[in-house]
Each structure stands twice: as C-alpha cells, then as structure tokens.
Amino acid sequence: MTLSLYDTMSRAKRPFTPKDPSRVTLYVCGPTVYNFAHIGNFRPVVVFDLLFRVLREVYGADAVKYAANVTDVDDKINRKAAEEGVPISVITNRYLDAYNADAAALGALRPTFQPRVTETMDAIVKMIGDLIHQNSAYAAEGHVLFDTQSFADYGKLSGRPMDEMIAGARVDVAPYKRHPADFVLWKPSKENEPEWDSPWGPGRPGWHIECTAMIEEALGLPIDIHGGGIDLVFPHHENELAQGVCSGHGEREYAQVWMHNGFLNMGDEKMSKSLGNVALAHDLLGLYPGEAIRWALLSGHYRQPLEWNDTLIEQSKSALDRLYRVLDDAGRFLAGESAAGGFDNPAAQADFAAVEAALHDDLNTPTAFAALFQLADKVRAAVMAQDARSVASGRDLLVAAGGLMGFLTTDPQAWFHTGADDDLKTRVEALIADRQAARATKNWPEADRIRGELAALNVEVMDGPSGATWRIKEQA
RNA sequence: GGCCCGAUGGCGGAGUGGUGACGCAGCGGACUGCAAAUCCGUGCACCCGAGUUCGAUUCUCGGUCGGGCCUCCA
Numbered sequence: 001m002t003l004s005l006y007d008t009m010s011r012a013k014r015p016f017t018p019k020d021p022s023r024v025t026l027y028v029c030g031p032t033v034y035n036f037a038h039i040g041n042f043r044p045v046v047v048f049d050l051l052f053r054v055l056r057e058v059y060g061a062d063a064v065k066y067a068a069n070v071t072d073v074d075d076k077i078n079r080k081a082a083e084e085g086v087p088i089s090v091i092t093n094r095y096l097d098a099y100n101a102d103a104a105a106l107g108a109l110r111p112t113f114q115p116r117v118t119e120t121m122d123a124i125v126k127m128i129g130d131l132i133h134q135n136s137a138y139a140a141e142g143h144v145l146f147d148t149q150s151f152a153d154y155g156k157l158s159g160r161p162m163d164e165m166i167a168g169a170r171v172d173v174a175p176y177k178r179h180p181a182d183f184v185l186w187k188p189s190k191e192n193e194p195e196w197d198s199p200w201g202p203g204r205p206g207w208h209i210e211c212t213a214m215i216e217e218a219l220g221l222p223i224d225i226h227g228g229g230i231d232l233v234f235p236h237h238e239n240e241l242a243q244g245v246c247s248g249h250g251e252r253e254y255a256q257v258w259m260h261n262g263f264l265n266m267g268d269e270k271m272s273k274s275l276g277n278v279a280l281a282h283d284l285l286g287l288y289p290g291e292a293i294r295w296a297l298l299s300g301h302y303r304q305p306l307e308w309n310d311t312l313i314e315q316s317k318s319a320l321d322r323l324y325r326v327l328d329d330a331g332r333f334l335a336g337e338s339a340a341g342g343f344d345n346p347a348a349q350a351d352f353a354a355v356e357a358a359l360h361d362d363l364n365t366p367t368a369f370a371a372l373f374q375l376a377d378k379v380r381a382a383v384m385a386q387d388a389r390s391v392a393s394g395r396d397l398l399v400a401a402g403g404l405m406g407f408l409t410t411d412p413q414a415w416f417h418t419g420a421d422d423d424l425k426t427r428v429e430a431l432i433a434d435r436q437a438a439r440a441t442k443n444w445p446e447a448d449r450i451r452g453e454l455a456a457l458n459v460e461v462m463d464g465p466s467g468a469t470w471r472i473k474e475q476a
Numbered sequence: 477g478g479c480c481c482g483a484u485g486g487c488g489g490a491g492u493g494g495u496g497a498c499g500c501a502g503c504g505g506a507c508u509g510c511a512a513a514u515c516c517g518u519g520c521a522c523c524c525g526a527g528u529u530c531g532a533u534u535c536u537c538g539g540u541c542g543g544g545c546c547u548c549c550a
Binding site (some may be wrong): 028029030032037041042043045047071075158159160180181182184206208229230232236238239260261262263264265296299301304305306312315316318319322325364365366367369370371373374380383442444448451460461462463464 | 480487499500501510511513515549550
C-alpha cells in the first residue's frame, strides 16, 4: 500500500519514497517555550504525531527518525525571565516540561530527538560561517545577514516572486541590509540578555538558522519530510530552505516533501459559552479526556482550516463514547465466553484495511474515522449475533485500527469512569448495590430515588442484562 | 496593495461527472418497571451566475462571502 503525501513545494499529492527506507527522516518546527501553549500549537503536534505513527507502521518503528525542535532563545523568553528575575533556563525548562506533558496527554509519542537551540549553538555558528564562506551571507554592524540574492530559487516554496515581496513589504528595512528581503542569521543581544560567543561578536542566532542547524545536527541534510503550520511557509521555511541549500555549496537538497497543517480558528466569542474562553491545551485537558481533544484536532483533514469550539470537542467525546461502548459491550460479552484466538474476520479486516488506506492517502482522518465506525458496527453486529469468534477478532481489529491513530488506548471501563476518584467509585458502587436490591423487590420509587442521587453525583446508571453499569455524565 | 486557500444538511466533516460517506444532534418505533445504551426506520445539503457536458455538488470562468500569509504567531 503506497503512502501519498501532499507536498507544498510542488502543490500536489505524490507517492512518498524515502531516500533510505531504513532511515526515514521527519522534522517539525516545535514550540517556543515561554508559556503554556495555545491549543492551536498542538494541531501540528497531533497531526505530525499521526504521520510519525503511520511512517513507523510502514517502515518499522526503528527506521523513522523524528526531530521536533524547541526554541529556548527568544525575546518573549527573555522578557518572562526578566519579569520573574530568573535565568531563562528556569522559564524554558518549566514550560518545556508542561508542553511535553500536554503533548503526551494528547497521545503524541515523544519525537526521537528534541533538540534545543541552547544546545545547538556550535552547529549554528558553524553553519553561519559556512554561509559566509559560500558568499551567501555577510556581516554588517554586528549582524550577520543572509544574502537572498545569492539563492536563485528564493521564493519558490511559498510561491512569492522577489519583487512582489519587496513591493508588499510593510516594514522598515534595516539600513545595514543589502537587500530588503535579507534576513538575520546572527544579531547582538540587548543589554542584560543572554549571549553567546561568535566570530562576529557576542550575540544570539536569528530564528530561521536555528531550525536548519538543528536539522543538520539531529538528522543530517537532506531530510525526507519537513512539517509545520501553514503560517510558517513564509518566511520561516522559505528561509530555512535557502540556508540549507546554500550552506552546502548551493547544490544540496533540503527536504523532499514539505507538509503544512491548516490553521485552527478560534471564532471570537464562541468559546465563552461553557468553556469560558479556554484556549490553552493545558486547561482543556483538565476538562476533557486527551483522546477527545485529539479526536477533535483530527476531525478535519489536516490541510483544511479547523473551526475550534466547545461543540466540536463535545461531539468528539460523543463519537469516542460510541466506539468505547462497542468495546465495552464486546468485552462484557466475551467475559462469559471461552477464549477464541486466531480467527479471521474478513469483513472487519476489510474495514481495518480501509482505515489504513485512508491514512495512507495523505492522512485522510475523516475517512479513516468513517472506516473505524464501519468496523465498530461489525463488532456490534457480532455481539448481537452471539458470535464469540467474530467479536474477539473484530474487537482486536478495532483496537488496532484505533491504535494506528492513537485512539482507543484506554480500558473502556476506565474511559467511562474518567474523572471519578476512588472515593466516588466506592460510593457509586454502594448506591448501585442498594438500587439493585430495590429493583429486585420492584421498589421502583426507591430505585428511581437512588438514580437521582447518582445523577446528583454526575453519574448515570444503565441497567443491562448482566447488571448495571455506570459512567460519568460530563466532566468539568 | 500582492500572494494563497476555502464555501457541502441543525452542527462537524469526507468524497465523487450520473446509486445523497461518516459522526453528533432531531423525529417515529422496538426493547426497558421508567430511563440510558442498543436495534429498526426517518427527515435534512452540495454559496450565486454563466459555460463545457446527454448529465455538475464534482470541471472552467466571473461574482459574493470567509480565512491565512506578506521578515521571527503552529
């Protein structure tokens, strides 16, 4: 099954062929760690985590090398550190930890490498030196600038002809620039701000050179896939490309596929209704299960803009509830059956293949979701038909299919009890036992009273043939 | 001003030149002590105009509306 990916550079979906199938390389621009990250910052995290998973599936887990950088040198970091009167490392470590914890809660695997600017300074300085040596950069007034005139293909990725960019420029051009489009590779630090030594004087690197140097160091150029948000196409990725190519004698390739995820639209006041303008992933994760937020982030195709609001997350939660209910019912049914392994379930297998095919078609998650529901329906039908072997194999396939995308990783019972602590669980179990006793004597008023009591605890009971089950109605 | 995207039912959102994905929500029925869940059934769409075509939601052109980028925001 071939994997097809849409490439921003060629503006077409093409079959993906890694340079070396035993070492597939992926780089994604990561966060600047100066605060808790906005939910929009996690769209690329989840999207490219999905790509990482798909690549691992196709080429083998060990064959895929995924680097996502961390920008830990930045004006906003400096400002925050000054406000708190602490070294920047205190700030960056604090928010990097929070970022990694949130990413994990969203089901994102840890990238193979997570390079930091502060730990890549030698490679950055070396690359700037290489660019000067190649006549693609020049020093002026304490700065080092990239000479965009030295790269004939400048503008090719974003589709912006040079002259138009100059015409449209709405920023004052620094006097030391030879050309308005030239950008900073190295600049002097301001007073009391962190600085590093370089042949051009103490200072710090420009934003774009960081990524190019980190790619070179972590993965080695050229790489197979470079990803990031659509807003980074210009100037960031355009500049990265120019640096990467020019630092290698102007002949080097940089990335064979460029992938960009669409924007997450927050829609103004819409969030205020029940979420109270919650926009930080960190806060959202306190209100909803990570998988529900992950589902919401993947509910549209990654290249499309995604409208983010509370309804979307609630619908996502409901969709997952449905899948977990199937798993729960299947597990309940199988508990009373003898184990049956190794049975082929062709119908369910076809759905599993459809999930894979959708993912291989440029990460078409909506279609993959549809196939997942088809598969769930097969399992449901098998339960109704009391066909233990079909249930067992179908359930395994459903879990596996969800697992391809980082879903259905929780035990169904635990999923429905998310948010309940042990104390609540004990109380609920006791109340349900009382209610069962009342129901046994057909004492309906008492049974309904207890149900009301449970409802007050945000718990919903469901009477089934093999006893009652319960779930947390709503989190938050 | 320049460049680039998008417009599908109550909501989210795929896809296709001709049988109206999928999920959420709604409605009717079954089941249930009543519910919930589940099952059966059901309604609801392809921004506007022109063109190409036997036939367009799908292709082309124009328009309207919405969004992104234009030197450090994913």
